Amino acid sequence: MRIIVRNQDGSVEEVAAHEGQTLLKVLQDAGKPIFAPCGGEGTCGRCKVLVRDEGSVGYKLACETLAKEGSEIILEEISTVKIAGVADQGHFTHNASATYGIAIDVGSTTMVFHLVDLLTANIVASVGKVNPQVVFGSDVIARINASSKPGGLDDLCDCLLSGMRDACEELCRHTGIKAEDVKACSVVGNTTMQHFICGLDPHDIGIAPFTPQSLFGGTFTLHQPLLPSLTQAYLAPAVAGYVGGDITAGIRAARMRDHEALQLFIDIGTNGEMALGNDDKIVCCATAAGPAFEGASITLGMPAMPGAISKVTLGDGEFQIETVDDAPAIGICGSGLLDAVAAVVSVGLVDETGYLCDEDEADEHWSHCIGEENGETVCYLDAAHNVYLAQSDVRKVQLAKSAIRAGIETMMAEFDATYDQIDEVALAGGFGMHLDPHSATAIGLIPPALDGKVRACGNTAGQGAVECLFEQGREATEEIAELADYLELSTDKRFNEFYIDFMGFEEE
Numbered sequence: 084m085r086i087i088v089r090n091q092d093g094s095v096e097e098v099a100a101h102e103g104q105t106l107l108k109v110l111q112d113a114g115k116p117i118f119a120p121c122g123g124e125g126t127c128g129r130c131k132v133l134v135r136d137e138g139s140v141g142y143k144l145a146c147e148t149l150a151k152e153g154s155e156i157i158l159e160e161i162s163t164v165k166i167a168g169v170a171d172q173g174h175f176t177h178n179a180s181a182t183y184g185i186a187i188d189v190g191s192t193t194m195v196f197h198l199v200d201l202l203t204a205n206i207v208a209s210v211g212k213v214n215p216q217v218v219f220g221s222d223v224i225a226r227i228n229a230s231s232k233p234g235g236l237d238d239l240c241d242c243l244l245s246g247m248r249d250a251c252e253e254l255c256r257h258t259g260i261k262a263e264d265v266k267a268c269s270v271v272g273n274t275t276m277q278h279f280i281c282g283l284d285p286h287d288i289g290i291a292p293f294t295p296q297s298l299f300g301g302t303f304t305l306h307q308p309l310l311p312s313l314t315q316a317y318l319a320p321a322v323a324g325y326v327g328g329d330i331t332a333g334i335r336a337a338r339m340r341d342h343e344a345l346q347l348f349i350d351i352g353t354n355g356e357m358a359l360g361n362d363d364k365i366v367c368c369a370t371a372a373g374p375a376f377e378g379a380s381i382t383l384g385m386p387a388m389p390g391a392i393s394k395v396t397l398g399d400g401e402f403q404i405e406t407v408d409d410a411p412a413i414g415i416c417g418s419g420l421l422d423a424v425a426a427v428v429s430v431g432l433v434d435e436t437g438y439l440c441d442e443d444e445a446d447e448h449w450s451h452c453i454g455e456e457n458g459e460t461v462c463y464l465d466a467a468h469n470v471y472l473a474q475s476d477v478r479k480v481q482l483a484k485s486a487i488r489a490g491i492e493t494m495m496a497e498f499d500a501t502y503d504q505i506d507e508v509a510l511a512g513g514f515g516m517h518l519d520p521h522s523a524t525a526i527g528l529i530p531p532a533l534d535g536k537v538r539a540c541g542n543t544a545g546q547g548a549v550e551c552l553f554e555q556g557r558e559a560t561e562e563i564a565e566l567a568d569y570l571e572l573s574t575d576k577r578f579n580e581f582y583i584d585f586m587g588f589e590e591e
Contacts, residue, residue, distance in 0.1 A: 087155040088115065100150035106132060107145035110156070111218045114245060117145060122220030122229060132156050182266045183207070185251055185313070186548035188329060189272035189280065190214060190352060190512075191223060192386060194247065195545045198254045199552055201267060206549065208258050213386065215246035216279075221380065223275040223354070227289040230279075240279050244307040247280075251309045268309060268316035269551035271544050273327035273354065274298075277318050282306035293324035293571075300328075300561050319551050320564035323571075325369035330356045331564045332547025335556065337509040337540050339365065340563065344506035345498070347491065347533070350543070351376050351417075351514050355487040358567065359494040359505075365563065366494050368570040370486040370578075375479045376417040376514050382456075382473045385414035392470055393517055395422035400448040402426060402464050412465045415472075418517035423472050424480045425522035427462055428588045435589040437481045439474040481586055484528040489572075489581035491530065496577050497570060502532035511543040531591050 085097045086109055098113040107130055110117050119130040123146040130145040134156055145156075181200055188195040191214060198208040216239060219229040230236045255262050270280055274295050278285040281303045283296045297303075300320025308314045319328030330350060339346045340362045348358040355372035358365055375381055385391050390413035394405040404419070406412050415423065427433045430449055432440055439460050442453040452463050454471070461471040495501075508529060510518060520537035523529040529537065540546075550556025572578040 084152040122225040184267035184552040188545040262310040271319040271328040271332040288324040323569040329544035333543035336543040336546035350511040365567040370490040372483040387416040391416040392419035417514040425525040488585040492581040
């Protein structure tokens with residue numbers, strides 16, 4: 084049978100479907116980007132698409148809706164995203180004698196591509212894309228599991244490399260640069276993503292003792308060419324199965340080894356990767372923070388795309404919100420989520436245990452913000468009541484923030500360090516770029532004693548990827564990987580104790 088797909092740019096196409104297939108499977112097979120954080124298990128409710136069939140139109144879960152002949156799917160645009168910390172490059176004049184490289188940061192949710200002049204080391208164009216593997220789940224475990232199914236590894240690899248290739252071709256088209264003038268490529272990503280990029284099976288990363296096939300740190304053949312001239316790429320060295328090349332490259336970009344005092348490096352995403360160190364010692368770890376801070380798994384969570392609430396402050400009995408591109412609020416991204424939780428805690432709508440009060444329990448100035456959606460207590464963030472924070476969302480933030488904080492405290496215990504010995508907290512990634520440090524310390528994600536020492540470093544993985552186009556950057560990144568000691572938190576009793584200690588929202 085044939086299904087009609089209407090793309091956001093207005094184009095219409097027909098895609099093949101088979102009897103008994105879900106719309107999610109149809110869209111996956113057609114290479115269409117659609118968020119499915121639970122991997123199609125029907126538990127997250129995030130793969131809703133607008134469907135027109137049999138004379139009706141409405142939103143349906145793609146993973147639970149069977150394809151019907153003549154059905155029409157109207158897709159929302161999720162392919163292009165904002166690149167935090169990257170300025171608009173403006174007008175670019177191509178030098179016919181120049182050569183170029185592409186530096187790529189492959190995250191679980193988003194990917195960032197920089198086109199770099201290899202003579203000047205200047206970034207001449209950038210683009211951000213949603214990782215097309217989101218159709219297989221929001222985290223690396225879901226994708227490892229998907230890759231273990233018959234034909235799954237090729238599906239995951241082909242999906243990822245196809246999206247990467249499209250972005251590289253887009254950069255060339257946008258700048259007028261010929262593909263053959265792109266002579267080099269560097270890639271950073273978590274260890275699982277780097278396995279997929281090279282066509283390596285990541286299965287062993289998902290089971291104890293979490294041993295990857297490769298820790299990279301060299302030139303590897305890609306599963307598929309990104310451009311005719313790019314069949315190989317330099318992949319940054321990983322430290323362990325859950326501390327990948329994006330972290331070693333990020334530590335390099337944050338200049339941890341330039342510090343005599345301690346620097347705390349935090350990259351908060353689906354996995355909370357962290358490092359604590361200075362010029363002669365580094366320890367690092369990864370926590371299973373979950374995808375909450377990337378917008379996934381949250382009831383109305385979304386990436387930082389137009390309409391996402393990105394900032395929440397308190398007004399006179401109202402929440403003041405800002406959205407990406409000032410578009411009407413349709414959801415909430417990671418930075419807005421953190422602000423929202425800090426705000427509801429500060430006005431007493433959420434107590435120290437994480438309980439979101441009912442309307443009759445709330446202070447009269449804020450009771451109008453409390454309601455119920457789908458049988459669950461919620462706190463509305465906008466006047467139109469389009470976007471809300473649910474009780475389950477608060478719980479997920481509690482779990483995520485406690486995991487991050489416990490990781491920080493475990494590294495400090497390993498160093499036998501005090502807060503006074505840390506002179507800087509380097510926040511990496513798009514979330515870190517927009518995170519309000521006061522919100523982070525207010526809920527205990529970052530130790531309150533470190534408030535005032537926080538520096539938003541932007542996309543350090545992307546910056547590090549650019550440096551890895553050059554020999555000096557590669558050597559420095561490889562030295563970091565050699566120096567770093569990895570703490571396996573799943574077997575560390577200290578981590579478990581800290582995790583329980585910092586679960587609540589009580590003042591420290």
